[in-house]
Amino acid sequence: MSLLHQENQPELDDAARGESLTRGTSHVVWASIAATVIVSVAIALYIIAGQKPPVATGEVVSVWAHPMHTVTPAFDAGGAPVPQDSFDQVLVFTRVRLHNQSKGPLFLHQILTNLTLADGIHSSYAAETSQYDRVFLAYPDLAAWHESSLSPELTLEPGQSTEGTFVSAFRLSKEQWDARKGLNYSFSFRYQPVVTLTPKVAVTEH
Numbered sequence: 001m002s003l004l005h006q007e008n009q010p011e012l013d014d015a016a017r018g019e020s021l022t023r024g025t026s027h028v029v030w031a032s033i034a035a036t037v038i039v040s041v042a043i044a045l046y047i048i049a050g051q052k053p054p055v056a057t058g059e060v061v062s063v064w065a066h067p068m069h070t071v072t073p074a075f076d077a078g079g080a081p082v083p084q085d086s087f088d089q090v091l092v093f094t095r096v097r098l099h100n101q102s103k104g105p106l107f108l109h110q111i112l113t114n115l116t117l118a119d120g121i122h123s124s125y126a127a128e129t130s131q132y133d134r135v136f137l138a139y140p141d142l143a144a145w146h147e148s149s150l151s152p153e154l155t156l157e158p159g160q161s162t163e164g165t166f167v168s169a170f171r172l173s174k175e176q177w178d179a180r181k182g183l184n185y186s187f188s189f190r191y192q193p194v195v196t197l198t199p200k201v202a203v204t205e206h
Contacts, residue, residue, distance in 0.1 A: 055102040055192045056156065060185065060199035061095040061163065064206050066142060067174035088173040091135065092124075094185065095147060095165040096197065100156035107190040111152045113168035116182030123186075126152045126166035135167055145206055 072085040092113055100106045111126035127135070129149045136146045150164025170177070184198040 053101065054195050055106055055189060056098055056100055056187065056195050058096055058098045058187065058195060058197045060197050060201060061097055062201055062204075063092065063094050063183070063199050064145065064204045065093070065177060066091040066139075066206055067177060068139075087171055090170045090172060090174065090177045092168045092170065093145065093165055094168075094199075095163065096150060096185070097161065097163040098150075098156065098187070099161040100158055102192075103158055105158065106156040106192065108152065108154050108156065108187060109190055110186075110188040111150075111166055111168075112186040112188070113170075114182075114184050114186060115170060115177075115180055117172075117176060117180055122170060122172075124168035124170055126150075126168050128152060132165070132167050142206065 067088070067090045069088050070086065073082070075081055092115075094113065098108075112123045113126065115122045115124070129151045132149045133146075136143050147165045148163075150162070150166045152166065154162065156162060183203070184196055187195040187197065189195070
């Protein structure tokens with residue numbers, strides 16, 4: 001009886017089978033989309049949770065530049081005549097504040113001033129403290145802006161903050177300097193990622 005009943009059931013036509021198949025496929029598609037979204041969110045949360053804050057924070061306090069035309073001496077230290085050379089350069093003085101927010105000491109070993117020009121990025125190392133001081137001896141007209149220096153090689157203890165000024169030099173004209181497209185600074189600490197600071201203050205000239 002049961003068997004005869006099954007045999008007498010009307011068969012689904014092709015349209016009905018297609019509709020049933022479409023409904024089943026729709027469920028699979030939505031399930032796949034939901035699974036993809038869940039996996040993407042999980043990966044994003046994992047990446048965010050694994051990211052560590054920078055070992056140091058900082059702020060560019062002030063930036064000022066001194067464009068100049070330089071002519072080398074016509075005589076060497078022994079008094080013998082030497083060919084003279086002349087070129088344009090810009091001295092960039094930057095005062096920054098750094099703070100060690102890590103749990104260990106930080107060893108700064110290099111500061112780069114990065115200038116973006118029409119032809120790309122030009123970088124210049126910050127001068128050592130002794131060279132920084134000699135700049136003001138060589139150019140007495142800059143003495144009024146002589147501030148405490150920041151050594152490119154210093155140690156910051158956990159929780160310690162420091163502030164100081166450094167100078168970098170670029171061989172370019174005032175016109176090239178004025179046409180710059182960007183300016184930032186790279187602070188390289190030993191065994192740590194580079195910390196980059198972009199000034200939010202206006203750049204002045206002296």
